[in-house]
Amino acid sequence: MDRQRRILSATLGALALAGMVGLPGAAQAQQKEVRWGQWKGTEVGEKFMAELKAAFEKDHPDIKLVPVDSPFTGFHDRAIVLHQAKKLPDVLMVQVDWVAEFADLGMIAPIDDRIAKEPKEFYAGIPTTFHQKWRDKQYYLPVESGAVALFYNTDLFKAAGLSGPPKTWDEFADYARKLTNADKRQFAVTGTLQGEPPTNMTYEIYPLLLQGGAKLIDVPSRKAVFNSPEGVAAVEWYIERINKDKISVPGVLSNGEREKRANFATGNIAMMFEGPWGIAIQKQLNPKLNYDIAPLPAGKAPGTMVRGSLNALTSQAQDNDAAWTFMRWLSGPTGNAIWAKGTGSFPARTDVTAQDWFKEQKLFQAFVTQMAQPNAESPFLMMPNAVQMNKVMSTEMQNAVQGKKTAKQALDDAAAEWNKVLAAAK
């Protein structure tokens, strides 16, 4: 009996030892791993992330996808800290504002060679805005995109006797005055000039500058040019709407994206400048709200900002080929359609927006129109430190709205600061 027990113990011990020594090696040989650092997990839910992982691993059984989720707030700073600690994941989700900065910090690697090896249709399906390079190199592939457009409350428009959204600045100013009734705490918009996060500039000031006929940066000379007479006129027009017509919810300098979205969801704010990501947010905040979406009103020209969530290959990736396989899949027609359907986001590919299921998404169609119009730009991809530059612009716009500086002074001062950043990055 004792002998039998000893033999059994020895057999089990040998099996355990074999398992410890042999199995991980065998598993490693079978499956590669891609760690994907992103902030979407908490937004889209674990269920969808598990479905996405399963879909990718079904197409690529030799690669295991490990989504590493952390909240959007502080994501930029955490990525820098991870880079310093040499703990960056293989693929990192980034915002358009971070590409140049992270590239200059050596956090992300160029992918031009890999794109060149793909079939032509792969890159042709990505909107040209996202073909912008930093220092002549491509560092990212888009996962989702979207331009800023005009959300408008159809009930408030009907009540004010307005049949449709404003198409020009003059119409916007006229409609905004009609839609504002401070006694009822009803306002045309929520002016958002809060300095932190400085992405607020995306929604009002930058599109206005383009619509007024100004440009943000002159690419050949790499200088800020928004302080042109057209830019000054655009900012003056904005200040007049805020300070004279008082079309905004009070507290313009402390209102941010959170306040803007919450206010619109209450049904008392008639319009909101927002990207396609706002559709899911409004559905969550107030699913019964009656609203529609239209392209932004044009000044001398149409104009909007294009933003997006992008994937970049990090310089600390363990397996570049496996990481690229995942990036290519998620930004390719199959993965991108799964992502857009599952998250309710605007696809990063024109061949996905052309699919029938997407055309049935009525609210999204204004963004398709807006992105096809002239001046649908993403200048952030050309900014060496977009976070800092946006902050500079926020501060100067706050000075202008408070009357501490004229529109010209504020734009001149902002341009001088931008030029310092641009010159330092040459």
Place this chain on the structure above:
Amino acid sequence: MLLALKRRYREEVLAISFLWPALLVLCGLLLYPLADVVRLSFYESNLQKEVWVGFGNYIALFNDPLFWKSFWQTVVFTAFSVALHLVIGLALALLLNMRLDPVFRALARGLLIVPWLLAPTVAGMIWVLMLAPFGIINGMLSSVGLIDANFAVSWLGDTSTALGSVTAMNVWRAFPFFMVMLLAGLQAIPKQLYEAASIDGATLWHQFWHITLPQLRSVITTIVLLDSIWTFRAFDPVFVMTGGGPAHASEVLATAIYFDGFQKLRFGYASAQAMVMFLVLFIVSAFYVRRAMNANQ
């Protein structure tokens, strides 16, 4: 004699052998980052490359109006916060020390300590909602006719009120610490002192001035020094409520250091600011340590 020395030596060796792991961790966690910040302050660093600039960051700092603005705003924020913590904390401690119904006293003490239990970010968010243009503060002010109902004050969106609003939140959040400490101090004052003073005909004011305050001096000095250190380096209330804005109107040193480091990627410059902050706090801490050592002696 030799035996005693040998025993003492053995005890010291034993004590050091117990202490060194903790000392090593302390050095690793405190001294290394501090030394690295001192080193970085002499470099222009964006994490990608470091260039030696000597005192360049310090010279740039002292010529930077934004640094001086945030420095003075930090001083104002700290001075008003600490002074109001002391005044409100002392007033409430005196009230709770009076002959009150024990149940009421326990209830009041429990309720008044609630703000201290909240994390600074939670307290900040509560105040952001209260101070919103159509929030409860403006509602109350308009209901008593102090402001026009249609003229909503933007407390956090106006350069003239932003810092004051953040200070008000900070006062509200931390006064219970003063109240509790001072109440403990009050309860330790011998009753006979007041009895003797009242027999001698001292008024309540005289009793407060000549007995209460001198007896509380030690507690007051300690908590004022500690609070000055905590408030001077406060980051969360400002970051959560205003992000240092609008137009830097509520920028304090802690937020300026953060923005210079993580937004502008000027880690050398941010380190120089951090060193100035450290120097100020070191001086205040030196007073505190000296006071603690005197008390021990």
